[in-house]
Amino acid sequence: MSTYKPKIVRARLHTKRKREDGEELQENGYIKKEDEYFDGLEVFLSLWEYDRHSAWHLWNWKKEDDETVMLAFYEAEKKHPLQRYKGDFERFKADWKAGEYDPVIVYAFPFRAVEVLEVIQEEENNIDKAEVKKKITQAKEAEYQKRRRQRMKKRNRHRKRSWKRCEVPDCKNCPFPLCEN
Numbered sequence: 001m002s003t004y005k006p007k008i009v010r011a012r013l014h015t016k017r018k019r020e021d022g023e024e025l026q027e028n029g030y031i032k033k034e035d036e037y038f039d040g041l042e043v044f045l046s047l048w049e050y051d052r053h054s055a056w057h058l059w060n061w062k063k064e065d066d067e068t069v070m071l072a073f074y075e076a077e078k079k080h081p082l083q084r085y086k087g088d089f090e091r092f093k094a095d096w097k098a099g100e101y102d103p104v105i106v107y108a109f110p111f112r113a114v115e116v117l118e119v120i121q122e123e124e125n126n127i128d129k130a131e132v133k134k135k136i137t138q139a140k141e142a143e144y145q146k147r148r149r150q151r152m153k154k155r156n157r158h159r160k161r162s163w164k165r166c167e168v169p170d171c172k173n174c175p176f177p178l179c180e181n
Contacts, residue, residue, distance in 0.1 A: 007047040007123040008059055012115045015039045037072035038109075041065055045114060049125060056114050058107035070096050076105055 015035035043065070045056040061069050074092050077085045082104055085092035095101040 003124065003126045004049070005121060005124040006049075007119070008121040009045055009047075009056075009116045010042065010118040010120060011045050011056070012042050012117060013038045013040065013109060013113055014115060015109070015113050034072040034075040037068050037075065041068060042117070043069075044120065045109065047123065049123070055108035055110055058109070073101075073103060073105075073107075076107070077103075080104055 016039045042062065043058060044060040046059040047053050047056055070093065073096075074085065074089060077083070077092065084104070085095075092101070
């Protein structure tokens with residue numbers, strides 16, 4: 001059976017970057033507010049093949065850091081194009097506490113902002129690429145056949161005819177298409 005498990009680590013985040021003289025570096029002219037919340041936190045991160053191992057993804061966090069992570073997510077939500085909770089922190093907080101919050105974002109951290117403290121799980125990739133390609137081809141073919149049947153059903157719906165057999169013996173120009181005479 002093909003399986004995939006990402007690499008999971010316990011890490012400390014260093015999202016506020018500083019120059020050698022101590023001045024904070026700003027990305028795109030400002031330090032993102034949510035980065036301030038994550039700076040110094042110890043969290044669990046994952047590294048995935050689907051994005052070619054380009055960044056660490058937030059996997060989980062300690063229970064005592066839940067309030068801080070909640071505030072960071074709220075800051076990120078305010079900047080998201082959907083802006084589901086913009087100006088409504090109480091509704092966001094209620095959804096968060098009830099476990100009904102569904103993030104529209106995936107938190108990713110660059111490698112330079114992560115200090116790996118412990119490897120919890122190594123990446124495991126037992127996926128057979130030939131098997132995956134075969135399954136994709138089969139799924140595409142099945143979808144094609146499904147669409148083909150739907151088109152035929154639609155086409156035949158408009159061609160309803162009554163197929164009768166001719167009852168006239170020895171007819172030459174029978175109007176019935178299935179006439180055996």
